[in-house]
Amino acid sequence: MFDSLKRLIKKWRASRDGGHQLDALLAIADKTAPYAERCEWLIELAHWIRRGRAVRPGTADGAESAASHPNAAHTRIRYLLHVLDRNPAWKVNVAGILRALLRETDGLSLLCDAGMPVHSGFFGAVFERVEASLIPPAPNRRDLAAIVTLMFNSERDAEWIDTLPTDLLVRIHALFDYAAHEDDLRNSTPFSLDLLAALHNLTCQISSTGLSQTVRSRLGGAAPRDSASDGVSNGVSNDRLDAANDVRVAMEKQPFYRLTRAMLAVEAAHHTYAAGGPQEPLLREVNYLRLLLDECRSATGNVFAHLYRNGVSVDIVFQVERMRMRIERAEQLLNAWLAHDDPHAGARLTAELVRANHASQSVAHLASSNFSLLARKVVEYSADTGEHYIARDRAEYLKMMRMAAGGGLVTVVTVCVKFAISGAHLHAMFEGLLAGINYAASFLLMHFLHFSLATKQPAMTAPTLARELDGVGTPAGVDSFVSSVTALMRTQAAAVLGNVLLVFPLSLGVDLLWHALFHTDLISPDKALATLRSFSLVGPTPFYAALTGVLLWSSSLLAGWADNWFILHRVADALAYNRRLRMTLGAAGADRLARFCRANVAGVAGNVTLGLMLGLVPAILTAFAFKFEVRHVTLSAGSIGVALGVLGESALKLPALWWAVAGVASMAILNVAVSFALAFYMAVKSRDLRRNAVRSLRGAIWQRVLQHPLELVWPAKVGRGR
Known part of the structure; x- marks a missing residue:
């Protein structure tokens, strides 16, 4: 057959x-x-x-x-x-x-599990989906979800x-x-009862997750009374009874605790109604179940808010997101069960099950749905930091120029040390490590002196603009966003100029002073000419500058991750209450140390990782993939200053010098543009903005630029343009 x-x-x-x-x-x-x-x-x-x-x-x-x-x-x-x-x-x-x-077939597999990851952790679900994409289900499985997947x-x-x-x-x-x-229907069950059984299954799973320690500790609300404060007056036995009663009352207030009992009441009312009883008790119990499902959904929002404030864990987000999906599925099953006479209700449910079943096989869908909150937390750290790097008035603009000038001053030392390391002719990997340490030390010095490195700012300031996208639904919000964009463009230009205009002449002056004191130059003439040629616009310089922008963005991402990790694991509290630190520094000293670490952990992590990446990534890629050199506008401008000091006035007639100047200009554009674009893309994704909304904002930005072009160069007076 x-x-x-x-x-x-x-x-x-x-x-x-x-x-x-x-x-x-x-x-x-x-x-x-x-x-x-x-x-x-x-x-x-x-x-x-x-x-x-x-x-x-x-x-x-x-x-x-x-x-x-x-x-x-x-x-x-x-x-x-x-x-x-x-x-x-x-x-x-x-x-x-x-x-x-x-x-x-087993209908519960489709009604309950379609679109729901089975494993309790994120990475287990990833493996599950990859395995399912490689090994499709066989048609002889008595599993309705498998048949729907194949159909x-x-x-x-x-x-x-x-x-x-x-x-x-x-x-x-x-x-x-x-x-x-x-047909022989002696052992068959009506599909409506399968819907009811699936609904019971889902409510049990929702209650189990909601009452777990992972979710329960993040729900907020009233906590049980602290019995230790009442133990002296009430006695130990009364204290224990009061504490147990408080715990019971607090648990009964949670919708997850009442959800399973409400489902049992619905089933009992349905059994009575099927036996010829009245319909009113069934409708009353169903409405109560709907109310509890709404409360459970609100509770998941409270959990997400707690995670957002206190750090995000991928596995916790995964479990809460799966619980939210189960709440939505329970409501869909309840609607289909009540409207079993409506043919469109069954079609809507089937379509949703097919859609969810398809999404359950996509690793990209899993990642996007579970990383959105983590992305939001990361960009929110950058937004808090980036707000300090946007000059919105003339006082802030001049302050940014001073900060950028300080960054250029520190970069002069960085350039000189970089040439000393490269002149030692060490092994490429060891040279890259020393260069990374040099960069990291310079960036840390800028951080603690509150100086600014221009190309680091876009990765920090883009999320600040994304935060303002939350209010673009009103004309005032659009105007605020456009004003921030123009202020960002103006600030970036000021920061780049502040870095370059100081690092270039000082690097030139340092080489001339070195020659006057020691009758030698920092680098040889051949090295100086090779440096100019390596920065030429005609060549791989634009490509290297774009890759450097990716590294700049990556450092801001790691800084946000470090900030999230510090908050999630409550490291500040661990430091503030550490017994040895309190004995050594005192309670006030331990608290100050905790606040200092909290304020600087992200900055230190971002600067250290950026420095090490700028030193090690080129060496690693050159050894294993393709040739890559860092092309950072401030560092390169300082290198040109040193090279010009070595070659003297004759270098002004060399085409290599002017091609190198053009290459540095391309670095300024690409370093800023690439790091800003990546950070802004991640920030927009964290807010699930639609393309139409972003497209309409572009027109508003161009309109502001055409109406007030000078705002891109110099801030308008207070009260204008905002």
Whole structure:
């Protein structure tokens, strides 16, 4: 039988005419065939509906062409039902196969688990999805989720299922009931009871997660009374009873604790109603269950708010997000169960299950849905820091110039030490490590002296703009956002100029002073000429500058991660209450140390990682992948100053010098643009902004630039432009 079915399906696939394909397929339908063969037949039928050739006009009584219809799948289903109405024998077999599918498979796997990761951790779910994409389910599994996966393996299937017209839905429901008296229904269960069982399963899972320590400790609200303060007056026994009573009362106030009992009450009321009792108790219990589901959803929002304030863990976010998905699924099942007479309710539920089942197989969907809060936390740290790097008025603008000048002063020393390290001709990896330490030390010195390095700012300031995107729904919010963008452009120009205008002449002066004192230069003339040529705009300089921008952005990402880790693990509290620190520094000293670490942990982590990456990443990529050199605008400008001091006035006639100057200009643009673009993209993703909203803001920005172009160079007076 199985071999003959295979041959018939192969013959059916070879047919070129859509109507003949369907006739051949319906002719081999057999409701008495083994389970695997019936499932394979259903899969082929689903493929015919989804992808088959258009039914030719004029065939089979002029059925409409599916390709010319806006909903080709609807047209093919309509044609299928038309053919079945004309062939009662085929219709009996098809109806029997459909009923048997619901009767013989585990429906809970689809109703409860479709779209829900099984593993309790994020990385376990990733492995699960990768494994599922490599090994599709077999059609002989008595699992409704597996059959749905094989029948509807595209997200577009949910669209045409959700938009099925009423007349088709009525005819499909009638097909399920056609010749039902011929089936053996002694051990069958109505699908409505499967919905109720799935709802019970989901409420138990929601309650289990909500009452776990991971979620319970982050719900907030009233905590049990501290019994230790009452123990002296009430006695130990009364104290224990009061504490136990407080815990019980606090637990009963949580919706997760009451959810399972509410579900049991719904089932009892339904049993009474099915036995001929009144409907009012059932409706009352269902409404109470809906209320608890709403409270559970609000509680998950409180958990996310707690994570946002106190640090984000990927696994915790994963568990809470899965609980939120289960709450939504429970509401969908409840709606479908109550509206079992409405054909559109079943279609909406089926479409949602297909959509969720498809999403459950996507690693990208899992990552985007679970990393959004972590991304938001990371960019929010950068937003808090980046606010200090946007000059919104003339006083802040002049302050930024001074900070940038200080950064240029420190960079002069960094350039000189860099040439000393490269002149030692050490092993490439060891030279990269020393260069990274040199950069890291310089960046840390800038951090603690409150100086500014221009190209580090975009990665910090882009999330500040993203925070203001929360208010772009109003004209005032749009105006504030546009003002911040123009202020950012102006500030970046000031910071770059402040760095370059100080580092270049000072580097030149340091080399001239070195030559006057020691009658030698910091580098040889050949090294100076090679330095100028390496910065030339004609060559890999723009590519290297763009990659340097990626490193600048990566450092801000690591800084945000370090800040999140510090808060999540409450390291500041551990330092403030550490016994040895309190004995050594005193309580006030330990508290000051904790506050100092909290204020600087992200800055130190970002500066150290940026310095080490600028030194080690070029050496690693050059050794294992492709040649790469750091092209940082401030460091390169200082190097040109040293090279000009070595070569003297004759260098002004060299084309290599001016090509190097053009290359430094490209570095300024690409360092800033790439790091800003990556940071802003991550910030926008963390807020789930739509493209239309971002596109409308671009027009507002261009309008401001055209109306007030001087604001890109010098701040307007207070009260103008905002």
